[in-house]
């Protein structure tokens with residue numbers, strides 16, 4: 001075997017970190033990320049761990065910090081574009097799926113899918129979370145980004161969120177602590193950045209299950225009619241600028257249907273970029289840049305991405 005030149009060889013600290021990571025039960029190396037993003041796009045995760053319980057996090061996170069190993073918490077990848085050949089460090093996919101409905105509160109684990117949360121609470125005759133039927137990601141990803149649909153956002157329903165900080169300490173944050181704003185939170189851009197959300201508690205009201213199910217059907221019908229849900233996408237590419245709609249601006253700038261490689265501005269909804277097959281992160285990012293440029297030049301408005309772009313260029 002040829003040895004690496006000295007300046008390329010991993011340091012002793014790095015080798016120790018890698019051998020510790022390899023000792024974690026269930027750890028995977030070079031996991032293809034395309035299968036963990038709704039886009040079906042991605043290189044590989046250097047290390048990847050799927051957890052059905054959040055208990056190991058308090059032990060794993062401080063060690064990752066001590067070893068200067070980056071960590072990326074992942075839900076269902078419905079808002080995440082992976083770019084670059086390798087995502088360094090440890091990607092942790094939270095697949096925790098527990099739910100407790102008690103009176104007017106619902107406590108649910110971060111890995112629970114939002115559409116299932118809507119369905120389970122409807123079945124139990126609790127109203128308020130029907131909007132979850134329109135958000136295909138997890139509770140954790142949705143708290144992180146204050147997801148919303150059809151006039152309701154996470155912030156309207158959340159009582160508290162439990163999270164673990166990088167030192168392994170557990171916190172219970174009130175809705176005020178979460179500092180929710182339009183598609184934003186303390187986890188995304190505030191003091192809780194780097195925390196991993198493990199659980200959320202929502203308020204709900206008793207109601208007739210068939211009436212709640214009817215509202216869920218309305219949400220699903222509206223999505224089918226207005227969004228390209230038969231294609232791979234990450235939902236809305238950009239946030240809506242104040243008082244306007246990103247989709248309207250992109251359409252008015254003439255980009256509906258514009259295609260670069262395998263990525264296309266959806267002919268059904270101009271704020272969605274869909275993967276027509278074989279799209280790369282570069283195809284998507286080239287379209288993102290073109291959409292921003294066109295809207296800036298035509299309307300003087302700077303569109304802000306809603307999708308998360310993760311990994312090195």
Ligand SMILES: Cc1cc2nc3c(=O)[nH]c(=O)nc-3n(C[C@H](O)[C@H](O)[C@H](O)COP(=O)(O)OP(=O)(O)OC[C@H]3O[C@@H](n4cnc5c(N)ncnc54)[C@H](O)[C@@H]3O)c2cc1C
Nearest residue numbers: 075076077078079080137138140141142147148197234235
């Ligand atoms: C067809 C389609 C329609 C959509 N419609 C909507 C919509 O109507 N409204 C809307 O708001 N969104 C919508 N989205 C976007 C997406 O579903 C939401 O943003 C969702 O909340 C993301 O959840 P996720 O689990 O997939 O997050 P991921 O994509 O896995 O992660 C998103 C971000 O959250 C972070 N994160 C995930 N889990 C945790 C955790 N436990 N702790 C800390 N950070 C975490 C990740 O690190 C990442 O930065 C849509 C997407 C698609 C594909």
